[in-house]
Amino acid sequence: MKNLKYYLELIRAKNCLTASFGTIVGGLIASGFKLDLMYNILIASFIVYLICGFGNALNDIYDIEIDRINKPFRPLPSNKISLKNAKIFSWLLVTIGLLLSMFNNVCFVIAIINALALYLYAKKYKRNKIIGNLMVAYLTGSVFIFGGASVNNIGITLILFLCAMFATWSREIIKDFEDMEGDLKEGVMSLPIKYGKKSLYIAGIFLMVAVVLSPLPYVMEMFGEIYLVGILLCDILFIYSIVKLLRAPSKNSAKKSSKNIKYVMNFVCFCFIIGSILK
Amino acid sequence: MKNLKYYLELIRAKNCLTASFGTIVGGLIASGFKLDLMYNILIASFIVYLICGFGNALNDIYDIEIDRINKPFRPLPSNKISLKNAKIFSWLLVTIGLLLSMFNNVCFVIAIINALALYLYAKKYKRNKIIGNLMVAYLTGSVFIFGGASVNNIGITLILFLCAMFATWSREIIKDFEDMEGDLKEGVMSLPIKYGKKSLYIAGIFLMVAVVLSPLPYVMEMFGEIYLVGILLCDILFIYSIVKLLRAPSKNSAKKSSKNIKYVMNFVCFCFIIGSILK
The missing domain is CATH 1.20.120.1780 (UbiA prenyltransferase)
Incomplete structure (x- = not known):
């Protein structure tokens, strides 16, 4: 159970929840608060949670050396999670997320684009904020559209x-x-x-x-x-x-x-x- | 040679040229008119020509039944090109376009997204202009970014x-x-x-x-x-x-x-x- 806590820390669970919440808002608005579409919306928000978690974990994976100095208490530099396990875990998150997103074509396309954007961000554009800002802006906005897509509106x-x-x-x-x-x-x-x-x-x-x-x-x-x-x-x-x-x-x-x-x-x-x- | 004329009609060659021209403009602006990057820009504009041609041919392929009444003179309804050949030709265009676009990662990603958008537009969103308008707008704007991407700026x-x-x-x-x-x-x-x-x-x-x-x-x-x-x-x-x-x-x-x-x-x-x- 302690391990779970570290993994939630790795994916920045609260941050993922905020993104999921945005998807629920998008889905509810798009469906006009018709609760019979709630199942689609919840699936979509779960996918957003997973893919957001993938992005956040990836950030820590790429930042491990800097974090040893700046944030030594984070799960990776403090060796609470091994680098190998973190990598396996993050790819597991994105794989499950992408597989689940196949329930809707538009969601699937957005999920692929976002996973790619999160990967590029963690790898490269976090240090070039001129492009990085646009990526963060796009990713933030996309959670609403993802909710809308899940109810086909x-x-x-x-x-x-x-x-x-x-x-x-x-x-x-x-x-x-x-x-x-x-x-x-x-x-x-x-x-x-x-x-x-x-x-x-x-x-x-x-x-x-x-x-x-x-x-x-x-x-x-x-x-x-x-x-x-x-x-x-x-x-x-x-x-x-x-x-x-x-x-x-x-x-x-x-x-x-x-x-x-x-x-x-x-x-x-x-x-x-x-x-x-x-x- | 007469056949070539029909194929140029099928892909709406002039329209493709306009798109290519936009890519050259984008490339030149992004490179600050440095002519040593002209090779990249010309490749990019050729790719845009091919993928635009794919999109236009696809439009005629999906519209063949309507065009038999509205535009019987077009290459497909007038049987100047067989439907089978048009299909092979359009997929050839997009395949060559996508293969060539691999010279630059960003160009490749844009080319894939645009090919997908053109396919969805021809198949579905030409008749739902509410979404179709956004797709046309995105595709029009993207030719400039494609030129910029080709010179990495x-x-x-x-x-x-x-x-x-x-x-x-x-x-x-x-x-x-x-x-x-x-x-x-x-x-x-x-x-x-x-x-x-x-x-x-x-x-x-x-x-x-x-x-x-x-x-x-x-x-x-x-x-x-x-x-x-x-x-x-x-x-x-x-x-x-x-x-x-x-x-x-x-x-x-x-x-x-x-x-x-x-x-x-x-x-x-x-x-x-x-x-x-x-x-």
């Missing part, structure tokens, strides 16, 4: 995917602004390292894309006016967060802004849920 | 990809608005059929996403002020086209607007080329 989750992707992309850049010092020391490349404060304008542009896309579910008559009111409030908060950051860019204001954007993103999710229930 | 072409994708998505919806009558008769589903005039607001939102993204190459210091001036002019023309259409939506104004947007898109390409040369 991608439509609305496609919008949630795009909004989540661009908002996450923006937030990752802001987080990189906050982490600039550490990244410079470790030789990691990021937009803020390359462009300095100007990178926050890039973050601003991506956040504006999410804002521009956000009324789509209302325009497409998927959701009603309550959604519109909620999402416009979110948009105002997004704009406020980024304008405040652009006016006084610092490590501290970046930290605050990235936190705010995270809260607003959760509220966006909430608006989609409410929109879907009250439509 | 996706960066700038990623922005061109996103702008082209959202502008094309917008334009496809406007074109569907123009084609509503015909689509209704043939039982094709599209956003304008589902949402009527409101669909033009969706087109407007997607065009605004392209507009919001367009200054990125300037913000990222990839291109200078001449690019910024040119692209802001394009943005004004985009906004003018869509506002004019939204004020008086009709089949005729949709036709004009879609034509304008096409011209402006070419001008956007031109701005990227100029930006890349004069940076």
Whole structure:
């Protein structure tokens, strides 16, 4: 049983749960909260859990040398799990995940793309955040579409995917602004390292894309006016967060802004849920 | 030789050339017009030609019964090429295309995704334009990224990809608005059929996403002020086209607007080329 605890640590179980939760949200919204499709949604969220776990384990496998210094308490550098077992375990996760995803063609394709993206991220793009940010943004957004695909209704989750992707992309850049010092020391490349404060304008542009896309579910008559009111409030908060950051860019204001954007993103999710229930 | 002419008709050679040209533009911009990378770019544009030809041939193969009535002069319904030969030829094109694309990992992955998308489009989503539009938009944008990938510099072409994708998505919806009558008769589903005039607001939102993204190459210091001036002019023309259409939506104004947007898109390409040369 102690071993299980280490494996849950290796795959960062909480982080996987968050991703699974996103899939459930996507599935419920796409199915209009029809509970007879709950079986598909739960399978999809389990697959997301497995593949997310694969990605997280892979990160630790590739980082084992750095973690011996930076995070010696992690399961691999502390030898609580052997490198060989971690490798077998992570490939087992992705294999089961991909096999299960065959229940739906679109899910299968997304699962393959995501597994590939997670592999490339762990191997290469974690140290080149310029591309890495986009991968994280895509992967974050994709959990919603995965839920939608599992109930054969991608439509609305496609919008949630795009909004989540661009908002996450923006937030990752802001987080990189906050982490600039550490990244410079470790030789990691990021937009803020390359462009300095100007990178926050890039973050601003991506956040504006999410804002521009956000009324789509209302325009497409998927959701009603309550959604519109909620999402416009979110948009105002997004704009406020980024304008405040652009006016006084610092490590501290970046930290605050990235936190705010995270809260607003959760509220966006909430608006989609409410929109879907009250439509 | 006459046979060759029919095969060129089957793959819609001109259309493939346009796609190839986009790849050359993407490659040149990404390589900063370094002509020693021209070999990679030409290979990439040849691959795009082949895979685009595969997609177009596949469209005719799946449409053979409809074309017997609507377009009896096409190579398949007029029996200038047998269905069997067309099938062999199209699979030959994609096989050679995919094999050649192995010269670069990213190109290979994009080529596989695009071949799959073209197959699904021909088989299914041509009749469901709601998804079909996104596929066409993605495929159009991807030719630029393919050129960038061939010279191992996706960066700038990623922005061109996103702008082209959202502008094309917008334009496809406007074109569907123009084609509503015909689509209704043939039982094709599209956003304008589902949402009527409101669909033009969706087109407007997607065009605004392209507009919001367009200054990125300037913000990222990839291109200078001449690019910024040119692209802001394009943005004004985009906004003018869509506002004019939204004020008086009709089949005729949709036709004009879609034509304008096409011209402006070419001008956007031109701005990227100029930006890349004069940076």
